[in-house]
Amino acid sequence: MTETATDSARPDGEPVFRPATPADVPALVALVESAYRGDSSRAGWTTEADLLDGRRTNPEAVTEAVGHSEGLVLLAERDGELLACCQLEQRGERAYFGMFSVRPGLQGGGIGRAVLAEAERLAVERWGVGAMEMTVIEQRADLIAWYERRGYRRTGEFSPFPYGDERFGIPLRPDLRFAHLVKDLKADS
Template sequence: MTLISISSATEQDVPDLNVLVNSAYRGESSKKGWTSEADLLGGIRTDEAGLQAMLQNPNVTILKYEEAGQLVGCVSLEKKGQNLYLGMLTVSPDAQANGIGKRLLAAAEQIAIEKQYRAITMTVITVRHELIAWYERRGYRATGEKQPFPDDPRFGLPKQPLEFIVMEKVV
Protein backbone atom coordinates (compact mmCIF):
# COMPACT_ATOMS: atom_id res chain seq x y z
CA MET A 1 0.00 0.00 0.00
CA THR A 2 1.34 3.42 -0.97
CA LEU A 3 1.72 5.98 1.79
CA ILE A 4 -0.38 9.05 0.93
CA SER A 5 -0.28 12.38 2.76
CA ILE A 6 -1.90 15.77 2.35
CA SER A 7 -0.19 18.52 4.32
CA SER A 8 0.66 22.21 4.19
CA ALA A 9 3.56 23.11 1.94
CA THR A 10 6.51 25.05 3.31
CA GLU A 11 9.14 27.22 1.67
CA GLN A 12 11.35 24.12 1.31
CA ASP A 13 8.71 22.73 -1.09
CA VAL A 14 8.88 25.71 -3.48
CA PRO A 15 11.31 24.20 -6.05
CA ASP A 16 9.28 20.96 -6.30
CA LEU A 17 5.97 22.84 -6.42
CA ASN A 18 7.31 25.02 -9.24
CA VAL A 19 8.29 21.98 -11.32
CA LEU A 20 4.98 20.22 -10.61
CA VAL A 21 2.69 23.15 -11.45
CA ASN A 22 4.50 24.11 -14.64
CA SER A 23 4.68 20.47 -15.81
CA ALA A 24 0.92 20.07 -15.38
CA TYR A 25 -0.23 23.32 -16.99
CA ARG A 26 2.26 24.27 -19.71
CA GLY A 27 4.64 22.80 -22.23
CA GLU A 28 4.87 19.37 -23.80
CA SER A 29 4.81 17.43 -20.52
CA SER A 30 1.40 18.92 -19.68
CA LYS A 31 -0.14 17.43 -22.83
CA LYS A 32 0.05 13.97 -21.23
CA GLY A 33 -2.75 15.08 -18.89
CA TRP A 34 -6.22 16.41 -19.60
CA THR A 35 -5.73 19.66 -17.62
CA SER A 36 -3.10 21.21 -19.87
CA GLU A 37 -3.40 24.87 -20.82
CA ALA A 38 -0.59 24.58 -23.38
CA ASP A 39 -2.93 25.13 -26.34
CA LEU A 40 -4.36 28.28 -24.73
CA LEU A 41 -1.33 29.86 -23.10
CA GLY A 42 2.40 30.06 -23.66
CA GLY A 43 5.00 30.91 -21.06
CA ILE A 44 5.06 29.57 -17.53
CA ARG A 45 2.19 29.06 -15.06
CA THR A 46 4.18 30.19 -12.01
CA ASP A 47 7.72 30.66 -10.76
CA GLU A 48 9.57 30.15 -7.49
CA ALA A 49 9.27 33.83 -6.52
CA GLY A 50 5.50 33.73 -7.02
CA LEU A 51 5.14 30.54 -4.99
CA GLN A 52 7.37 31.99 -2.26
CA ALA A 53 5.16 35.11 -2.12
CA MET A 54 2.04 32.95 -1.84
CA LEU A 55 3.49 31.01 1.09
CA GLN A 56 4.51 34.24 2.83
CA ASN A 57 0.91 35.54 2.63
CA PRO A 58 -0.78 34.70 5.97
CA ASN A 59 -4.12 34.23 4.15
CA VAL A 60 -2.74 31.53 1.82
CA THR A 61 -2.14 27.83 2.40
CA ILE A 62 -0.81 25.49 -0.26
CA LEU A 63 -1.75 21.88 0.36
CA LYS A 64 0.63 19.31 -1.08
CA TYR A 65 -0.32 15.75 -1.96
CA GLU A 66 2.46 13.19 -1.68
CA GLU A 67 2.56 9.49 -2.51
CA ALA A 68 5.50 7.54 -1.13
CA GLY A 69 7.31 10.83 -0.44
CA GLN A 70 6.86 12.14 -4.01
CA LEU A 71 4.98 15.37 -4.65
CA VAL A 72 2.21 14.59 -7.17
CA GLY A 73 -0.43 17.23 -6.44
CA CYS A 74 -1.18 20.58 -4.80
CA VAL A 75 -3.84 23.23 -4.39
CA SER A 76 -3.72 26.80 -3.08
CA LEU A 77 -6.35 28.11 -0.68
CA GLU A 78 -6.73 31.80 0.10
CA LYS A 79 -9.00 33.39 2.67
CA LYS A 80 -11.05 36.11 0.95
CA GLY A 81 -13.60 37.47 3.39
CA GLN A 82 -16.25 34.81 4.09
CA ASN A 83 -15.00 32.65 1.21
CA LEU A 84 -12.07 30.37 0.59
CA TYR A 85 -10.59 30.92 -2.89
CA LEU A 86 -9.30 27.73 -4.47
CA GLY A 87 -6.62 27.98 -7.13
CA MET A 88 -3.76 26.12 -8.77
CA LEU A 89 -5.34 22.68 -8.34
CA THR A 90 -2.56 20.58 -9.83
CA VAL A 91 -1.97 16.88 -10.40
CA SER A 92 1.12 15.55 -12.13
CA PRO A 93 0.23 14.61 -15.75
CA ASP A 94 1.51 11.07 -15.07
CA ALA A 95 -0.81 10.67 -12.06
CA GLN A 96 -4.05 12.19 -13.42
CA ALA A 97 -7.32 10.21 -13.42
CA ASN A 98 -6.35 8.48 -10.13
CA GLY A 99 -8.62 10.54 -7.85
CA ILE A 100 -5.88 12.85 -6.55
CA GLY A 101 -7.68 16.02 -7.66
CA LYS A 102 -10.88 14.80 -5.98
CA ARG A 103 -8.97 14.12 -2.74
CA LEU A 104 -7.36 17.57 -2.79
CA LEU A 105 -10.76 19.16 -3.44
CA ALA A 106 -12.27 17.17 -0.55
CA ALA A 107 -9.43 18.31 1.76
CA ALA A 108 -10.07 21.94 0.75
CA GLU A 109 -13.79 21.54 1.39
CA GLN A 110 -13.10 20.01 4.81
CA ILE A 111 -10.94 23.02 5.73
CA ALA A 112 -13.69 25.37 4.53
CA ILE A 113 -16.25 23.58 6.71
CA GLU A 114 -13.98 23.47 9.78
CA LYS A 115 -13.13 27.17 9.48
CA GLN A 116 -16.77 28.04 8.76
CA TYR A 117 -16.33 29.73 5.40
CA ARG A 118 -19.50 30.52 3.45
CA ALA A 119 -18.27 29.00 0.18
CA ILE A 120 -15.31 27.90 -1.88
CA THR A 121 -14.84 30.10 -4.93
CA MET A 122 -12.62 29.77 -7.97
CA THR A 123 -12.05 31.15 -11.44
CA VAL A 124 -11.87 28.88 -14.49
CA ILE A 125 -10.97 29.88 -18.03
CA THR A 126 -14.30 29.92 -19.92
CA VAL A 127 -13.11 27.72 -22.80
CA ARG A 128 -12.03 24.93 -20.40
CA HIS A 129 -15.36 23.13 -20.83
CA GLU A 130 -14.14 19.71 -19.57
CA LEU A 131 -12.72 21.30 -16.43
CA ILE A 132 -15.88 23.32 -15.77
CA ALA A 133 -17.92 20.11 -16.15
CA TRP A 134 -15.55 18.31 -13.73
CA TYR A 135 -16.16 20.99 -11.08
CA GLU A 136 -19.91 20.97 -11.77
CA ARG A 137 -20.00 17.21 -11.09
CA ARG A 138 -18.54 18.06 -7.68
CA GLY A 139 -21.22 20.62 -6.82
CA TYR A 140 -19.60 23.85 -8.05
CA ARG A 141 -21.80 26.28 -9.98
CA ALA A 142 -21.11 29.27 -12.19
CA THR A 143 -22.11 32.48 -10.38
CA GLY A 144 -22.70 34.41 -13.61
CA GLU A 145 -19.70 36.65 -12.89
CA LYS A 146 -16.87 36.84 -15.43
CA GLN A 147 -13.39 38.28 -14.99
CA PRO A 148 -10.78 39.26 -17.55
CA PHE A 149 -7.65 37.15 -17.93
CA PRO A 150 -4.74 39.14 -16.43
CA ASP A 151 -2.63 41.10 -18.89
CA ASP A 152 0.54 39.99 -17.12
CA PRO A 153 3.12 37.59 -18.61
CA ARG A 154 3.66 36.08 -15.14
CA PHE A 155 0.33 34.27 -15.65
CA GLY A 156 1.05 33.15 -19.21
CA LEU A 157 0.87 34.48 -22.72
CA PRO A 158 -2.64 33.97 -24.17
CA LYS A 159 -2.82 32.44 -27.66
CA GLN A 160 -6.43 33.68 -27.99
CA PRO A 161 -8.70 36.06 -26.06
CA LEU A 162 -9.42 34.51 -22.64
CA GLU A 163 -11.63 35.27 -19.68
CA PHE A 164 -12.63 33.52 -16.46
CA ILE A 165 -15.97 32.45 -15.05
CA VAL A 166 -16.37 32.51 -11.30
CA MET A 167 -17.61 29.26 -9.77
CA GLU A 168 -18.56 28.52 -6.19
CA LYS A 169 -19.80 25.82 -3.87
CA VAL A 170 -21.55 26.77 -0.66
CA VAL A 171 -20.16 24.61 2.15
Protein backbone atom coordinates in the same frame (compact mmCIF):
# COMPACT_ATOMS: atom_id res chain seq x y z
CA MET B 1 -5.18 18.54 9.34
CA THR B 2 -5.76 14.85 9.41
CA GLU B 3 -2.16 13.89 8.60
CA THR B 4 1.23 15.18 9.63
CA ALA B 5 4.41 15.79 7.68
CA THR B 6 5.97 12.71 9.29
CA ASP B 7 3.36 10.34 7.85
CA SER B 8 4.77 9.02 4.58
CA ALA B 9 1.89 6.85 3.41
CA ARG B 10 -1.49 5.81 4.65
CA PRO B 11 -2.34 2.12 4.70
CA ASP B 12 -5.18 2.67 2.23
CA GLY B 13 -2.84 4.20 -0.38
CA GLU B 14 -4.53 7.60 -0.16
CA PRO B 15 -2.29 10.66 -0.29
CA VAL B 16 -0.97 12.32 2.85
CA PHE B 17 -1.69 16.05 3.13
CA ARG B 18 0.48 18.76 4.64
CA PRO B 19 1.00 22.50 4.27
CA ALA B 20 3.87 23.57 2.03
CA THR B 21 6.95 25.26 3.43
CA PRO B 22 9.42 27.55 1.67
CA ALA B 23 11.63 24.50 1.01
CA ASP B 24 8.85 23.08 -1.20
CA VAL B 25 8.77 26.05 -3.60
CA PRO B 26 11.06 24.61 -6.34
CA ALA B 27 9.10 21.34 -6.46
CA LEU B 28 5.79 23.24 -6.48
CA VAL B 29 6.85 25.45 -9.39
CA ALA B 30 7.92 22.36 -11.35
CA LEU B 31 4.63 20.58 -10.58
CA VAL B 32 2.44 23.52 -11.61
CA GLU B 33 4.40 24.05 -14.83
CA SER B 34 4.25 20.34 -15.73
CA ALA B 35 0.49 20.19 -15.18
CA TYR B 36 -0.43 23.16 -17.35
CA ARG B 37 2.26 24.21 -19.83
CA GLY B 38 4.47 22.69 -22.46
CA ASP B 39 4.62 19.20 -23.89
CA SER B 40 4.81 17.50 -20.48
CA SER B 41 1.34 18.87 -19.66
CA ARG B 42 -0.16 17.02 -22.63
CA ALA B 43 0.26 13.73 -20.73
CA GLY B 44 -2.67 14.87 -18.55
CA TRP B 45 -6.01 16.44 -19.36
CA THR B 46 -5.54 19.77 -17.53
CA THR B 47 -3.12 21.20 -20.07
CA GLU B 48 -3.52 24.82 -21.09
CA ALA B 49 -0.86 24.45 -23.81
CA ASP B 50 -3.37 25.15 -26.59
CA LEU B 51 -4.54 28.36 -24.89
CA LEU B 52 -1.39 29.78 -23.36
CA ASP B 53 2.35 29.67 -23.85
CA GLY B 54 5.05 30.77 -21.44
CA ARG B 55 5.05 30.16 -17.71
CA ARG B 56 2.08 29.35 -15.47
CA THR B 57 3.80 30.58 -12.30
CA ASN B 58 7.18 31.50 -10.89
CA PRO B 59 9.09 31.03 -7.62
CA GLU B 60 8.12 34.48 -6.35
CA ALA B 61 4.38 33.88 -6.76
CA VAL B 62 4.57 30.43 -5.17
CA THR B 63 6.68 31.77 -2.29
CA GLU B 64 4.05 34.45 -1.71
CA ALA B 65 1.25 31.84 -1.69
CA VAL B 66 3.17 29.57 0.71
CA GLY B 67 3.76 32.46 3.12
CA HIS B 68 0.34 34.12 2.82
CA SER B 69 -0.90 35.04 6.30
CA GLU B 70 -4.52 34.07 5.53
CA GLY B 71 -3.86 31.06 3.38
CA LEU B 72 -1.74 28.03 2.67
CA VAL B 73 -0.58 25.77 -0.09
CA LEU B 74 -1.73 22.21 0.52
CA LEU B 75 0.46 19.33 -0.68
CA ALA B 76 -0.61 15.77 -1.43
CA GLU B 77 2.21 13.25 -1.16
CA ARG B 78 2.67 9.51 -1.22
CA ASP B 79 5.87 8.00 0.17
CA GLY B 80 7.38 11.49 0.22
CA GLU B 81 6.66 12.09 -3.48
CA LEU B 82 4.74 15.26 -4.42
CA LEU B 83 1.59 14.25 -6.30
CA ALA B 84 -0.58 17.35 -6.25
CA CYS B 85 -1.13 20.75 -4.67
CA CYS B 86 -3.62 23.57 -4.30
CA GLN B 87 -3.69 27.04 -2.82
CA LEU B 88 -6.29 28.01 -0.24
CA GLU B 89 -6.91 31.55 0.93
CA GLN B 90 -9.51 32.86 3.33
CA ARG B 91 -11.53 35.69 1.82
CA GLY B 92 -14.13 36.68 4.36
CA GLU B 93 -16.94 34.11 4.47
CA ARG B 94 -15.44 32.21 1.53
CA ALA B 95 -12.21 30.42 0.75
CA TYR B 96 -10.44 30.83 -2.58
CA PHE B 97 -9.17 27.67 -4.28
CA GLY B 98 -6.38 28.01 -6.83
CA MET B 99 -3.05 26.74 -8.15
CA PHE B 100 -4.60 23.26 -8.33
CA SER B 101 -2.11 20.89 -9.95
CA VAL B 102 -1.83 17.13 -10.27
CA ARG B 103 1.13 15.38 -11.87
CA PRO B 104 0.10 14.78 -15.50
CA GLY B 105 0.66 11.00 -15.41
CA LEU B 106 -1.61 10.70 -12.35
CA GLN B 107 -4.52 12.78 -13.64
CA GLY B 108 -7.77 10.89 -13.88
CA GLY B 109 -6.85 8.53 -11.06
CA GLY B 110 -8.69 10.19 -8.16
CA ILE B 111 -5.87 12.29 -6.68
CA GLY B 112 -7.57 15.51 -7.79
CA ARG B 113 -10.87 14.53 -6.19
CA ALA B 114 -9.04 13.70 -2.95
CA VAL B 115 -7.21 17.05 -2.92
CA LEU B 116 -10.39 19.02 -3.63
CA ALA B 117 -12.27 17.18 -0.87
CA GLU B 118 -9.45 17.78 1.62
CA ALA B 119 -9.27 21.46 0.64
CA GLU B 120 -13.00 21.89 1.22
CA ARG B 121 -12.84 20.08 4.56
CA LEU B 122 -9.84 22.09 5.68
CA ALA B 123 -11.40 25.43 4.67
CA VAL B 124 -14.47 24.72 6.81
CA GLU B 125 -12.45 23.34 9.73
CA ARG B 126 -9.79 26.06 9.76
CA TRP B 127 -11.77 29.16 8.81
CA GLY B 128 -15.44 28.21 9.21
CA VAL B 129 -16.22 29.46 5.71
CA GLY B 130 -19.52 28.74 4.05
CA ALA B 131 -18.31 28.50 0.46
CA MET B 132 -15.34 27.85 -1.79
CA GLU B 133 -14.77 30.00 -4.85
CA MET B 134 -12.42 29.81 -7.80
CA THR B 135 -11.79 31.16 -11.26
CA VAL B 136 -11.26 28.94 -14.30
CA ILE B 137 -10.45 29.97 -17.85
CA GLU B 138 -13.87 29.95 -19.52
CA GLN B 139 -12.59 28.04 -22.54
CA ARG B 140 -11.69 25.09 -20.27
CA ALA B 141 -15.16 23.55 -20.60
CA ASP B 142 -13.89 20.08 -19.62
CA LEU B 143 -12.37 21.39 -16.40
CA ILE B 144 -15.43 23.47 -15.54
CA ALA B 145 -17.61 20.39 -16.10
CA TRP B 146 -15.33 18.42 -13.73
CA TYR B 147 -15.89 21.04 -11.01
CA GLU B 148 -19.64 21.11 -11.70
CA ARG B 149 -19.80 17.35 -11.12
CA ARG B 150 -18.32 18.07 -7.70
CA GLY B 151 -20.96 20.61 -6.74
CA TYR B 152 -19.51 23.87 -8.07
CA ARG B 153 -21.72 26.19 -10.07
CA ARG B 154 -21.05 29.03 -12.43
CA THR B 155 -21.94 32.38 -10.91
CA GLY B 156 -22.36 34.19 -14.23
CA GLU B 157 -19.50 36.50 -13.26
CA PHE B 158 -16.32 36.80 -15.31
CA SER B 159 -12.94 38.44 -14.91
CA PRO B 160 -10.76 39.55 -17.78
CA PHE B 161 -7.59 37.64 -18.58
CA PRO B 162 -4.55 39.82 -17.79
CA TYR B 163 -3.36 40.26 -21.38
CA GLY B 164 0.09 41.83 -21.52
CA ASP B 165 1.19 40.43 -18.15
CA GLU B 166 3.42 37.47 -19.01
CA ARG B 167 3.43 36.32 -15.37
CA PHE B 168 0.14 34.62 -16.28
CA GLY B 169 1.31 33.25 -19.62
CA ILE B 170 1.30 34.32 -23.23
CA PRO B 171 -2.22 33.99 -24.65
CA LEU B 172 -2.56 32.10 -27.94
CA ARG B 173 -6.05 33.48 -28.58
CA PRO B 174 -7.76 36.85 -28.02
CA ASP B 175 -10.93 35.79 -26.17
CA LEU B 176 -9.69 34.36 -22.85
CA ARG B 177 -11.47 35.27 -19.63
CA PHE B 178 -12.06 33.69 -16.22
CA ALA B 179 -15.40 32.21 -15.20
CA HIS B 180 -16.20 32.38 -11.48
CA LEU B 181 -17.38 29.18 -9.77
CA VAL B 182 -18.64 28.69 -6.22
CA LYS B 183 -19.76 25.82 -4.00
CA ASP B 184 -21.70 25.99 -0.74
CA LEU B 185 -19.66 24.08 1.84
CA LYS B 186 -21.93 24.30 4.87
CA ALA B 187 -24.35 21.80 3.36
CA ASP B 188 -21.50 19.28 3.15
CA SER B 189 -20.37 19.61 6.76
